[in-house]
Amino acid sequence: MLELVNINKQYKNGSEVTVALKDINLTIRKNELTVILGPSGSGKSTTLNILGGMDNPSSGEVIYEGERIETSSLKALTSYRKNIVGFVFQFYNLISNLTVEENVAISARLRGKQFEKEVPNYMKQVDVYKRRNNFPDQLSGGEMQRVSIARALAKKPKLLLCDEPTGALDTQTSQRVFGILKKSVDAETAVVIVTHNPLVAGIANQVIKIKDGRIEETVENSNPLEVEEIDWE
Numbered sequence: 552m553l554e555l556v557n558i559n560k561q562y563k564n565g566s567e568v569t570v571a572l573k574d575i576n577l578t579i580r581k582n583e584l585t586v587i588l589g590p591s592g593s594g595k596s597t598t599l600n601i602l603g604g605m606d607n608p609s610s611g612e613v614i615y616e617g618e619r620i621e622t623s624s625l626k627a628l629t630s631y632r633k634n635i636v637g638f639v640f641q642f643y644n645l646i647s648n649l650t651v652e653e654n655v656a657i658s659a660r661l662r663g664k665q666f667e668k669e670v671p672n673y674m675k676q677v678d679v680y681k682r683r684n685n686f687p688d689q690l691s692g693g694e695m696q697r698v699s700i701a702r703a704l705a706k707k708p709k710l711l712l713c714d715e716p717t718g719a720l721d722t723q724t725s726q727r728v729f730g731i732l733k734k735s736v737d738a739e740t741a742v743v744i745v746t747h748n749p750l751v752a753g754i755a756n757q758v759i760k761i762k763d764g765r766i767e768e769t770v771e772n773s774n775p776l777e778v779e780e781i782d783w784e
């Protein structure tokens with residue numbers, strides 16, 4: 552579905568150059584949960600941003616369904632971000648002066664006004680329906696993250712990218728969020744989770760371990776565990 556081929560990324564700041572990624576090769580597949588695992592500063596977010604068309608590599612190819620996206624027009628790249636990719640962030644990024652329902656509806660409307668009627672279903676799927684008229688600052692962290700997942704899912708993304716989605720949540724709430732993300736994988740959808748928590752690897756079909764901007768190891772799990780089967784403590 553989506554491939555990174557020989558990706559390198561450097562950040563230049565005056566004469567200072569930071570090498571963030573070196574020779575990254577990976578494949579993201581539909582119907583799979585991929586976990587990108589690595590310590591702080593290893594290049595996880597940079598990889599995720601390149602996968603989502605939010606950042607360009609310094610060299611290498613980003614291939615979505617056979618098409619290069621890193622060399623495509625701004626219009627094509629915007630369409631990729633809008634129609635293909637859904638993002639879930641560590642700190643939710645909800646719009647503070649809109650209710651839960653409105654935050655999710657904005658996203659559904661991107662596909663077309665007729666999809667607004669699906670908004671209650673997305674809120675029910677992540678169990679925030681009863682909070683639909685609340686504003687983000689009236690919610691717990693776990694509720695905010697579930698709303699941000701509902702918002703991402705309402706776009707019906709083919710690729711759901713999650714950057715440390717439980718970084719601000721307690722263990723029990725994190726499990727619930729991982730459960731929802733794992734259930735979001737289907738025949739049409741790939742889910743990618745970036746985390747530094749090695750326990751999450753157990754629920755993934757594919758685990759990509761990154762260190763110092765390089766892939767250290769890629770592990771395929773033919774029999775990934777359910778969230779409930781992991782000992783999170």
Ligand SMILES: Nc1ncnc2c1ncn2[C@@H]1O[C@H](COP(=O)(O)OP(=O)(O)OP(=O)(O)O)[C@@H](O)[C@H]1O
Nearest residue numbers: 562569570571589590591592593594595596597598
């Ligand atoms: N805009 C930028 N300008 C300069 N250097 C950057 C920029 N963004 C990231 N970097 C550097 O690139 C490297 C990889 O950063 P990245 O954010 O991808 O790591 P990460 O694994 O996601 O870390 P964390 O878990 O702390 O978020 C780090 O050395 C970081 O300091």
